[in-house]
Amino acid sequence: MVATVNPCGFAMLPAYLVLVARDNLTRAFMSGLVMTFGFVTFFGLFGFLVTPLAATLKRYLPFVTVVIGVGMLVVGVLLVIGKDLYLKLPKLQAAPKSLWSMYGYGVAFAIASLSCAIGPFLAVVGASLQTGGIAFLAYALGMGLVVTTLAVAGSALAPHVRKVLPHVGRIGGVVLIAVGAYVTYYGVYELRLFLANGSAIDPVVQGAGRFQGTLVQIMTALGPWPFVIVLVAAGAWWLNRRRRKAVRPDRR
Template sequence: MTEIPYAIALTAGVLAVLNPCGFALLPAYLALVMTAGDGAEGRSAPPWRVIGRALATTAALTGGFVTVFGAFAVIVVPLALRVERHLPVVTIVIGLALVVLGGWLLAGRGLGIRLATPRPGGPRRSLRWVFGYGAAYAIASLSCTVAPFLGVTASAVSLGGPVAAAGVFLAYAAGTALVVGIVTVATALARDGVVARLRGALPYVTRAGGALLVAAGAYVAYYGWFELRVFAGGAEHDPIVGTALRIQSALNHALFSVGPAWLAVVLVVLLGAGGGLLIVLRRLARTTRGRGPSAHDRTPGG
């Protein structure tokens, strides 16, 4: 085989998002997107801003994710085996941090984080937390995903040198961004649609996100502990991990069956149709608010 494996790298990037080690970090990320403030101060952002914010968030998470993989390939590979044994400890810490965040949200508190709002002259919204989350996602996922990543990268280097390796790296990042983009845009549109139609439901959305964070964080920490037990010579079978792996495997199989090309089509359709639907919901909300109380509902001197 003399062809550079761009298609394989693209597919590997797609599947990397739903890997066994970091499987629970994706729904936890979506919970954070659902509960993050948008700085609208009582007003829903325009649809184009919602979509732009979601795409910026996608880029930040993907950037953090692939930066860790690139650094691992360039710097850490000579010490890979030694480093790998300590990765479960980091996974446990990440999981416990998510549990704490989830408990904070369940208590009715806000996180005070902001997603990027691409508005000229407006206040800047930090994406550092998203980039950092992407890096944490990648660190927790290294044990399960670094081997395919290094395989396609090494193949590209042997076939086409550093330029080909850079192309494969970008293809891998594009595959990751496809999946992250679809779920981020869908979540952002759903969140802003709920806000536009029923602002009173937002506290319940926040608490639901907190519950999801607690569950996801608990599983991430448990998986790290499971990996430590396996490294220490313990049993490689666990009922909780086994159940999660079956779910993850089914989702991975579905992603592989769909393929990157169709995922790109889904993202484009979601951007267009979702934005249009959000415009309709906003107009309906404005119409409902504009009606106000009728003359029969008013009382004298009220």
């Protein structure tokens, strides 16, 4: 669960929530699962295939983080000026918040998070080799629980702020610009540390670190049950709504 708010990647969560803001509960739930799958897929492949090279590769991952940050900046600017972006795939045209793009967002989130989270993750991988994969499954379940609950909660609250929904694209653009700027800055900060032996003292990163530390404390104090309760309550509400819709035609 804490991996969701790791120091390197936690800034990408607000942009993710904006992307799923207009989804219904079903798509929000699926978006959370697919985003988690993208994150765990990348971490799993990295952990199992390149563990012997992890220390070497880790030094060059900040380059990828910078590219991700710049990409988010560009997309954010396009959304702010009113551009409609589409992901074109064979026989498929989908908006940026499609499930395919959520998988890609999960991979990007994993890449941005790798420098901070690969150590604990490799420990989990090592434990999973001894426990038949249970630890790995628990890691995926913990992260999936957080991001899926956030997506479902955001979707459930969206109808109550309908006046804002037509502007979600531009709001998302502003969020992406802010997030992209920080992710780019953090990537450059890591490059200074890994490649130039620069100072770890940075007021921007330290300020974000204090906020991230508060999130970790909140996450640790809450534990999994509040997230489970939210998901169960949302599922019960959705099933009750479906049942009511199914009953209405008979009443007519």
